[in-house]
Amino acid sequence: MARNLSRRTLLTSSALLAGGMLGGCGREFHKSDTVRRILGSAEHANFVVQRALGDRMQLAREYDEADISPDFQGNGTTNPATAEYDAMAANGFADWRLELTGLFVRPQAFSMAQLRAMPQRTQITRHDCVEGWSAIGKWTGVPLKLLLDRAGLGKGANYLVFHCADRLSGVRYYESIDLIDAYHPQTIMAHRLNGTDVPVKNGAPLRLRVERQLGYKHAKYVQQIEAVESLGNMYGGKGGYWEDVGNYAWYAGI
Amino acid sequence: MLGKMDSDMKQARGRTTPKHRLMTRLWHWVNAAAVIILFMSGLNIFNAHPRLYWGSYGSWGDPAWLQLSRFPGWATIPGYYSLADARMWHFFFAWVLAVALLIFMIVSLINRHFQRDVHITRTEWRWSTLRADIAQHLRRNFTHGSGTYNVLQKIAYALVLFAGLPLMIFTGLTMSPAMAANWPWLLDIFGGRQSARSIHFIVTWILFAFFALHILLVLLSGPLRQVRDMITDGTREPEERI
Numbered sequence A: 001m002a003r004n005l006s007r008r009t010l011l012t013s014s015a016l017l018a019g020g021m022l023g024g025c026g027r028e029f030h031k032s033d034t035v036r037r038i039l040g041s042a043e044h045a046n047f048v049v050q051r052a053l054g055d056r057m058q059l060a061r062e063y064d065e066a067d068i069s070p071d072f073q074g075n076g077t078t079n080p081a082t083a084e085y086d087a088m089a090a091n092g093f094a095d096w097r098l099e100l101t102g103l104f105v106r107p108q109a110f111s112m113a114q115l116r117a118m119p120q121r122t123q124i125t126r127h128d129c130v131e132g133w134s135a136i137g138k139w140t141g142v143p144l145k146l147l148l149d150r151a152g153l154g155k156g157a158n159y160l161v162f163h164c165a166d167r168l169s170g171v172r173y174y175e176s177i178d179l180i181d182a183y184h185p186q187t188i189m190a191h192r193l194n195g196t197d198v199p200v201k202n203g204a205p206l207r208l209r210v211e212r213q214l215g216y217k218h219a220k221y222v223q224q225i226e227a228v229e230s231l232g233n234m235y236g237g238k239g240g241y242w243e244d245v246g247n248y249a250w251y252a253g254i
Numbered sequence B: 001m002l003g004k005m006d007s008d009m010k011q012a013r014g015r016t017t018p019k020h021r022l023m024t025r026l027w028h029w030v031n032a033a034a035v036i037i038l039f040m041s042g043l044n045i046f047n048a049h050p051r052l053y054w055g056s057y058g059s060w061g062d063p064a065w066l067q068l069s070r071f072p073g074w075a076t077i078p079g080y081y082s083l084a085d086a087r088m089w090h091f092f093f094a095w096v097l098a099v100a101l102l103i104f105m106i107v108s109l110i111n112r113h114f115q116r117d118v119h120i121t122r123t124e125w126r127w128s129t130l131r132a133d134i135a136q137h138l139r140r141n142f143t144h145g146s147g148t149y150n151v152l153q154k155i156a157y158a159l160v161l162f163a164g165l166p167l168m169i170f171t172g173l174t175m176s177p178a179m180a181a182n183w184p185w186l187l188d189i190f191g192g193r194q195s196a197r198s199i200h201f202i203v204t205w206i207l208f209a210f211f212a213l214h215i216l217l218v219l220l221s222g223p224l225r226q227v228r229d230m231i232t233d234g235t236r237e238p239e240e241r242i
Helices: A002-023 A027-031 A033-053 A083-090 A112-117 A144-151 A241-246 B002-011 B022-046 B083-110 B113-118 B127-138 B151-174 B177-182 B185-190 B193-220 B223-231
Strands: A097-102 A108-111 A121-128 A134-143 A159-168 A171-178 A188-193 A207-209 A222-228
Touching (some): A027 A033, A033 B083, A033 B177, A108 A144, A171 A241, A241 B083, B022 B193, B151 B177, B151 B193, B177 B185, B185 B193, B193 B223
Parallel strands (some): A097 A222
Antiparallel strands (some): A121 A134, A134 A188, A159 A171, A159 A222, A188 A207
């Protein structure tokens, strides 16, 4: 009897699986909360396991000058093209400010000149887009850790939110990372790419590099870094533009 | 033959021997479901950038060794283009595939399924044996050979188990920027992230070819009995076995 039961269970579950696969391909099925919750559990598993498998300071591979891509692809917004942005671009971004707001002990703003005067890190790294392509570029910028030390991260701060100058479909682009990535040595606010100022298509004048995650985490045109306790109350609540709008994973390590 | 049957029966303590062990059957169906979902969601992911490169980098401005148009919706999961949703399916069932394969491998070493049924003996590697086996296949006689599987079957299964599926797992991990940072040797053994992506794609179609051949041979060798045996255990009454 037990044997028959297990056979029946096996047959039924196979049939259900096949049914779910073939019959359940409607948009409603894929967008349903239950399906998303079950499949989304893999995102959490990836986050926990990938973090556990490596040192939290483990560096992404750095390449040689000879490995640099001839053209570094610009993706997503390739020009914010607002009147305000165009005016600042025309002025060589002399008026661009990076504001540190939220849970900081000493909230403050940095001009591009101030950022350039700080200690810099240069790294030749591979940029992996969620779409599948990769580009290698040489980035120079201020380690984010130095900015956090200047402003003094306040109690209860768990995430950094990067607010950007560009809008996609009328919504302001933003991204967020946790403190492990924030203090990672390769996490820099980059203002130079391949020996020149970062081109507009790649995020001029300032973009985040967070080398162990996919491209959409690398916020471009960054104007503000906000330290927050949780991401749930900001924008769509999922911690990033593509996370809110397109159901992409917040943890983009894979 | 009688002697073998006797010992088989003794081993099963009064029961006749199952053709497929419970773990083999469980893994077969879990793996089948995972592979199909990974294949179809993988095609959806490929559609986001239907170009392939060798080396570390590769993008629209770089030379591609292969450029395709998008795979149609009926071949993908979901049935509409969504990179984000396809990635959810892909990464969930990647865990299913990898964990199931690991458990199956450990259990199959312990219950000696690999050693007894998949291990290819020195005699079987002889050209004469291989040639005879090919000839039998061409005559559509699939029930020859001394063990559960004939030698061509063993070679095919061993390649899928020990080369194809592990290659898919490790080239997949190489594409993850976090895993490539954790295990930089992944980038070295596959020759860079874009090469890993190309190998992932090529092995996909090799596994697809195995799948097609596998289905064809099941259809040619009594599909109802074959599928029944892979769901139930394929236990035979002694007279039926002969």
